[in-house]
Amino acid sequence: MSDEEDKMPLFQHLEELRGRILFCGLAVGVGFVLCYFFKDRVFDIFILPWVKALPKGQPYKLIYTVPYEAFLAEMEVSFIGGVILASPVILWEIWRFVAPGLYASERKYILPVIFSSSFFFVGGVLFGYFVVVPVAFKFFASPSSPYITPMMSIDKYLGFAEKMLLCFGLVFELPVFAFFLAKLGVLSSDFLRRKRKWAIVLIFIAAAVLTPSPDIVSQLLMALPLLVLYEVSVWVVYFFGARPAQVVEQTGE
Numbered sequence: 001m002s003d004e005e006d007k008m009p010l011f012q013h014l015e016e017l018r019g020r021i022l023f024c025g026l027a028v029g030v031g032f033v034l035c036y037f038f039k040d041r042v043f044d045i046f047i048l049p050w051v052k053a054l055p056k057g058q059p060y061k062l063i064y065t066v067p068y069e070a071f072l073a074e075m076e077v078s079f080i081g082g083v084i085l086a087s088p089v090i091l092w093e094i095w096r097f098v099a100p101g102l103y104a105s106e107r108k109y110i111l112p113v114i115f116s117s118s119f120f121f122v123g124g125v126l127f128g129y130f131v132v133v134p135v136a137f138k139f140f141a142s143p144s145s146p147y148i149t150p151m152m153s154i155d156k157y158l159g160f161a162e163k164m165l166l167c168f169g170l171v172f173e174l175p176v177f178a179f180f181l182a183k184l185g186v187l188s189s190d191f192l193r194r195k196r197k198w199a200i201v202l203i204f205i206a207a208a209v210l211t212p213s214p215d216i217v218s219q220l221l222m223a224l225p226l227l228v229l230y231e232v233s234v235w236v237v238y239f240f241g242a243r244p245a246q247v248v249e250q251t252g253e
Contacts, residue, residue, distance in 0.1 A: 020093040027089040031082030039074045046077050049129065050157060053137035054150060062154045073154040080162055084125060087169075088118040109183055117176045124172025128165045132221045136164070139217045164218075167210045171226055178233035182241035189238035192230070199230055 035042050047062060064070050083090075095110050095117075140150075181187035192199070207223035 017097060020097050024086065024090045024093050027086035028079070028082045031085035032078050033082075034085065035081035036074070036078040039078055042081050043074060043077050046080075046161065047157065049133040049161070050137050050152060052134055053140070062152050062157055064154045069154055073158060076158055076162075080165075084122065084169075087121050088114070091117045091121070109180070113176060113180055116179070117173060120172040120176055121169045124168040124170070125165045127172070127225065128168035132168060132218075132225075133161055133164055135221060136160075136218050139215075164211070167222065168225070171210075171222070171229065174226070174229045175233045175236045179236050179240055182237040185241075187237055188241055189234050192234045192237060196230075196234075200227065203227055203230065 050062070064073070092114050095114050099107055099110055178187060178192075182189075203226045204219070204223050207219045207226060211218040211222050
């Protein structure tokens with residue numbers, strides 16, 4: 001860090017944070033407008049997992065019970081699409097805000113971290129969309145009979161699907177954060193291996209907390225990818241972690 005950055009008053013940091021938040025909001029707004037322009041197509045894509053999960057012959061249309069619910073649903077789906085489109089910009093602004101607090105040897109990893117963060121976030125959302133949400137809805141829609149007809153409201157569907165997609169987008173960032181902490185010398189592969197048993201317990205607890213429903217299927221669908229990502233993080237830290245000499249050089253000790 002430079003002396004100028006060390007002497008920067010707190011209000012200047014807050015002003016910079018405000019500017020970056022506004023820029024992120026602008027990016028989300030642009031993405032929202034684009035998605036709302038194609039709202040019918042975006043909405044069809046968003047409800048596709050529910051359509052595929054229903055047994056043949058079952059009506060697949062979502063229902064709403066208040067006059068404005070369908071309009072709010074279109075706005076909500078457009079907003080979620082805008083956030084997904086703006087996610088690279090949001091991650092860029094986050095890392096740009098963090099960059100002044102890093103050493104020069106650490107700043108060179110900002111661009112790779114930004115690109116990999118965007119890749120893993122979108123990858124997590126796509127994994128949730130194509131794998132997790134369809135399996136979960138297939139399970140929920142299975143107890144149907146001539147006397148039981150699954151009828152999903154727009155509000156309930158969006159609430160469940162959005163939380164699942166957001167959670168998977170965030171948990172897929174685990175290898176990226178592991179890489180970043182390893183480069184700072186904070187995390188080591190030996191530490192992750194020693195704490196593997198505790199990590200497994202915490203992963204299942206986190207899956208129970210993060211999933212929007214209390215059923216065991218959704219929790220397992222969240223926990224299993226997390227276990228795989230933890231093992232991926234162990235190898236990421238092993239191959240890219242800072243060696244002791246690098247840690248001493250970065251800290252100046």
